Amino acid sequence: MPTAQTWRAAAISLAILVAFLSVWHLATRGTGVTANMDPEYAKLMGQTATQGKSAMPGPFDVATTIWGHLKSPFYDNGPNDKGLGIQLAYSIGRVGLGYLLAVLVAIPIGFLIGMSPLMSRALDPFIQVLKPISPLAWMPLALYTIKDSSASAIFVIFICSVWPMLLNTAFGVASVRKEWLNVARTLEVGTFRRAFTVILPAAAPTIVTGMRISIGIAWLVIVAAEMLVGGTGIGYFVWNQWNNLSITNVIVAILTIGVVGMILDQMLAALGRSVTYPE
């Protein structure tokens, strides 16, 4: 992209942001003192009732709250009140673990399915039934059988991130060009060597695409799962703030979830670029 165009795009992005923030600010302005209240009574009421403060926080409220979280992201005041940084670390840890397990299971099985049309046919009905199940539908079952809420959350991450990787791996492996496999066969390359030196590099971009879809889903699911089981994590943070009807903190959490999700996605995009296979 030419430099001039990059600058113009940035300018438009900035203009959209400023317009959005202005509308947000104007829409959430308070109306001033609403009603004449007995001072003793007014003392017992919140600002929405007394000052006509909007129930929705404005951009300045959110900015102040974000600053507060950034100043001390790692405080720990007991089991129910930890800094935003610690909550994120818990969530990323769970996603990482569940996702890693999914990689360990999905890629070998994906290879097997991709290389063997027989296994592909045999496993297909199971995959087709299990794939569309909403990850959260697994939660009660997991909680009841695994009997540990943290392990259940990891299991749910695993079960939802396994399918896109599995299907993409199988597809990538199955669609390696026949000529290359034939050449390998003529040169009498063994099965394992063939898998690692011919098929893996050729299928790698498709596999990484599957991994990228999976990490997106895993990050979507962890928030919902933690809202359900509670304890720690960014999802628990959202639930806890929602309990308190603190919409400001809920918005902060939403922004944080978006930023972390973007970072995870970009990491896999970079991985994808590094394994691109020049034909």
Add this chain to the structure above:
Amino acid sequence: MSTFDDPFDANRRLRAEGCSCGLHASEAEHRRSSQLQCVPVESEEKRYEQVVASAVLRKIFPQDKSRRAFLQSVGAATALAAVSQFFPVGAATEVFAQGAGALEKKSLKVGFIPITCATPIIMAEPMGFYKKHGLEVEVIKTAGWAVIRDKTINKEYDAAHMLSPMPLALTVGAGSNPIPYTMPAVENINGQAITLAMKHKDRRDPKSWKGFKLAVPFDYSMHNYLLRYYLAEHGIDPDADVQIRAVPPPEMVANLRADNIDGFLAPDPVNQRAVYDGVGFIHILSKQIWDRHPCCAFAASKEFVTTMPNTYAALLKSIIDATAFATKQENRKQIAEAIAPANYLNQPVTVVEQVLTGVFADGLGTVQRVPDRIDFDPFPWESFAVWILTQMKRWGQIKGDIDYAGIAKQVFLATDTTKLMTEVGLTPPKETMKTFVVMGKTFDPAKPEDYLNSFAIKRPA
């Protein structure tokens, strides 16, 4: 009468109406007027002794009249001596106060839902009541009743805050497989309210509520039974004329603001929060439906109770201590400050304080003063369980013949006094029942079926 009152005082009534001296309309009023004169210094041993003695005396004199006559004729000291002959109150108290031996487990996890009903469970942590009994307890905020149930079944929690109908529902297997549960202590009494959206401030008569959408926190909850009872007494069929939904408490306020529901019967601080945010007003307090009704409970699985009796006794003692502390009005402000932060209720202090002190804005421009808006009394009357079972049957949650007294006994008092008394070779009390009045109608726990049949609105059995 509260469990913490002296049962050996001939002037005290064991019933809720009136106060112990007879000069005031309620015990709360009596307490307020007597507070200025003197606050008796109560030692711990004395308190445990009272809890044990209450149970014994209630057993010996199920009729309040005969107990008072007996005490008046012989005097409290003689009565205590006489009772001690049959039942070594001192020894039982000692066992109760000291526990039978070393703690099997020191660090425990107790789950709670962030509502003021959980006050004793929560405050025992920041205020050091668990520590006093040698326990390291982590109180863990939990996302919902079903999760509390599952995590307690999973043994992630050693004990938990539950709705008092839940251990009953678990034990009889309503809504899940039957698991033996015990409810050794009631967490709180009163403390709920019916809150309506501001637009209904002129429709205070429930007869005009046809078509309302109302919310309760859980199907197996006192909230559900009290709301249904209240509606039915006003001729509104809770299943046909209105919609009652189970909605998590924070969503109640948001839905009220968004006009999705017309009102709810909910635990605090939700009612007060709706007022604080200017979206609703408090129609009535649940105390006006049934004064001193039980609500939430402290529950543990039978397995925990039997495998770790000493730990369990220490835990229960912490809760009883905390509850005794919370009963006193003068401590309520301090408690509100301790439990309002993010670690516990995560609410503005003024909201929690209004609930606990009973000096609150009602949403209609008046500051109301109801000191026993919420109160704390751990004694798990079995007749409460019987009443709850009648309502479960009334609304079709359980069907067929029910052994009301049997289930009540198994769940509500299976542990504390019963277990500790059996341990020292005593015969525990067989019944712990009392009659009470719900919306002007007296409930006799000995005749649950008659009570059930007296309602015009009920589901066919």
